[in-house]
Amino acid sequence: MARLRIRHETFYSYERPVTFATHRLLLRPRDSHAIRVMDAVLTVSPPGETRWIYDALGNSVCCFTPQGESTGLSITSELVIERYPADLADLQVEDPQTATPIVYAPADRAVLAPFLEPATEDADGDLLRWLREHMGGAHEPALEFLLRLNQTIHDTFEYQGRDLGAAQEPSHTVKLGAGTCRDFAWLMVEALRRLGYAARFVTGYLYSPAHGEIRGAGATHAWCEVFLPDLGWTEFDPTNALAESGDLIPVAVARTPQEATPISGSIYGDPGATNLSVHVDVRPADSLQAAA
Known part of the structure; x- marks a missing residue:
């Protein structure tokens, strides 16, 4: 604590x-x-x-x-x-769903419907092509895939702080190869929705006691939550490659960045x-x- x-x-x-x-x-x-x-x-x-x-x-x-x-x-x-963070390493997944297609119980799917449907267009297919490049094997467990995608965004996109303005369209972030925390969070949310995951946008704060390589400290922060069977809503911060970290302090969740x-x-x-x-x-x- x-x-x-x-x-x-x-x-x-x-x-x-x-x-x-x-x-x-x-x-x-x-x-x-x-x-x-x-x-x-x-x-x-x-x-x-x-x-x-x-x-x-x-x-x-x-x-x-x-x-x-x-x-x-x-x-x-x-x-x-x-x-009171829950260390992801300590959480047990009794039903290790494969990355695609992930299966939700009917009762969960009814509640999760707003978070399953993509909210942006991908007219040129840039987002889909990027996503296909980073798909794993057919039987890769969902949690392993999500951690890998979270790390991939952190490793391959350039962080550029931007105080003002809305989140970029995910396809634009892919083309640009750069963005800020809200751009990376929105990219992960919309990419996962295209794979059938329920994902939502989170805004809050980032506790960074040592600063160093932590990106986005000193301002509001944004990340992604994904709903997983057995684990429920699970936090992924692609800006810093964090997952279920006590450094993330959520304030609000939303379907889109504009609503948060x-x-x-x-x-x-x-x-x-x-x-x-x-x-x-x-x-x-x-x-x-x-x-x-």
């Missing part, structure tokens, strides 16, 4: 005053056997109305409507969590020049107490 403190600061600045529509905030993990939220503080400016709900996927969502006019919007989420944006909303008026700054800090909670 690791006890961590997470501080996520977001600041929008506008050249001219604007007013705000309701914003959707995905900043708080849902309590589970893997994560316990011990403390949570949300600080916003300008002030406004907040309402907490669970969405259709069970994500904890804050609906925040800032009041009045302002040339800035500040949102700071501070969390103290306890993370940490902060989304609209403004009214002509803002002129705009600027966005985001800072994320994840560290052991005890280290801050000792410093104090």
